[in-house]
């Protein structure tokens with residue numbers, strides 16, 4: 001089982017859109033896939049038209065009153081299950097902080113899914129937190145979408161420094177560019193500067209209105225417009241990600 005966490009310190013950079021599409025592509029390949037929405041905004045669960053199965057499910061899971069299985073929902077797609085965020089996800093940080101071995105909780109919980117899934121995709125809220133520390137421990141790949149701007153490069157440096165300070169394996173941290181507007185010289189310049197950085201994938205996701213339409217369709221763009229440019233870009237990125245791991 002490979003755990004891929006879509007993370008960035010910054011908000012609104014395409015974590016959820018990427019998580020939803022990459023999970024769909026993984027399932028379309030026939031990999032048993034779980035998408036776990038850990039962002040209390042619940043957008044990933046919304047895109048998949050799912051509702052939480054239990055009230056305060058995440059809290060009950062942490063307090064060992066429920067198992068991970070009991071939170072899992074089948075999606076409308078073969079091989080793809082979803083754990084939508086419930087309201088208790090808002091307090092996840094505090095709940096985790098109260099636990100013994102508070103940074104290893106998520107890794108422990110994911111062990112319950114080890115034999116059921118090939119890939120687990122986690123949609124993370126932005127920011128540094130106890131939850132983020134847990135995700136960094138549990139993930140095999142911390143996949144960071146970044147808009148190619150100066151501020152994003154700064155954020156990338158801050159995240160890298162955080163990994164170094166906390167003695168986390170920097171090899172886990174992988175990035176790709178998203179919302180790319182090739183007409184903007186700043187975007188192309190930033191991408192060019194970072195092209196030599198081996199933490200960045202070559203394929204990127206352009207700024208495309210099809211991605212924004214995911215909310216209208218409540219579906220991954222790779223499902224409702226599979227031959228469009230957005231789906232093809234996600235497909236190419238997914239192929240590149242897989243090359244390094246399967």
Ligand SMILES: Nc1ncnc2c1ncn2[C@@H]1O[C@H](COP(=O)(O)OP(=O)(O)OP(=O)(O)O)[C@@H](O)[C@H]1O
Nearest residue numbers: 011012013014015016017126179206207208211212
């Ligand atoms: N490649 C893209 N092209 C155009 N719009 C995009 C693209 N990727 C994401 N968006 C849009 O940008 C907005 C933010 O994307 P998304 O919700 O995926 O970001 P996020 O990093 O998960 O945000 P948050 O930090 O709030 O969770 C959404 O409205 C989404 O539809």
Ligand SMILES: [Mg+2]
Nearest residue numbers: 015016039043
């Ligand atoms: Mg999000």
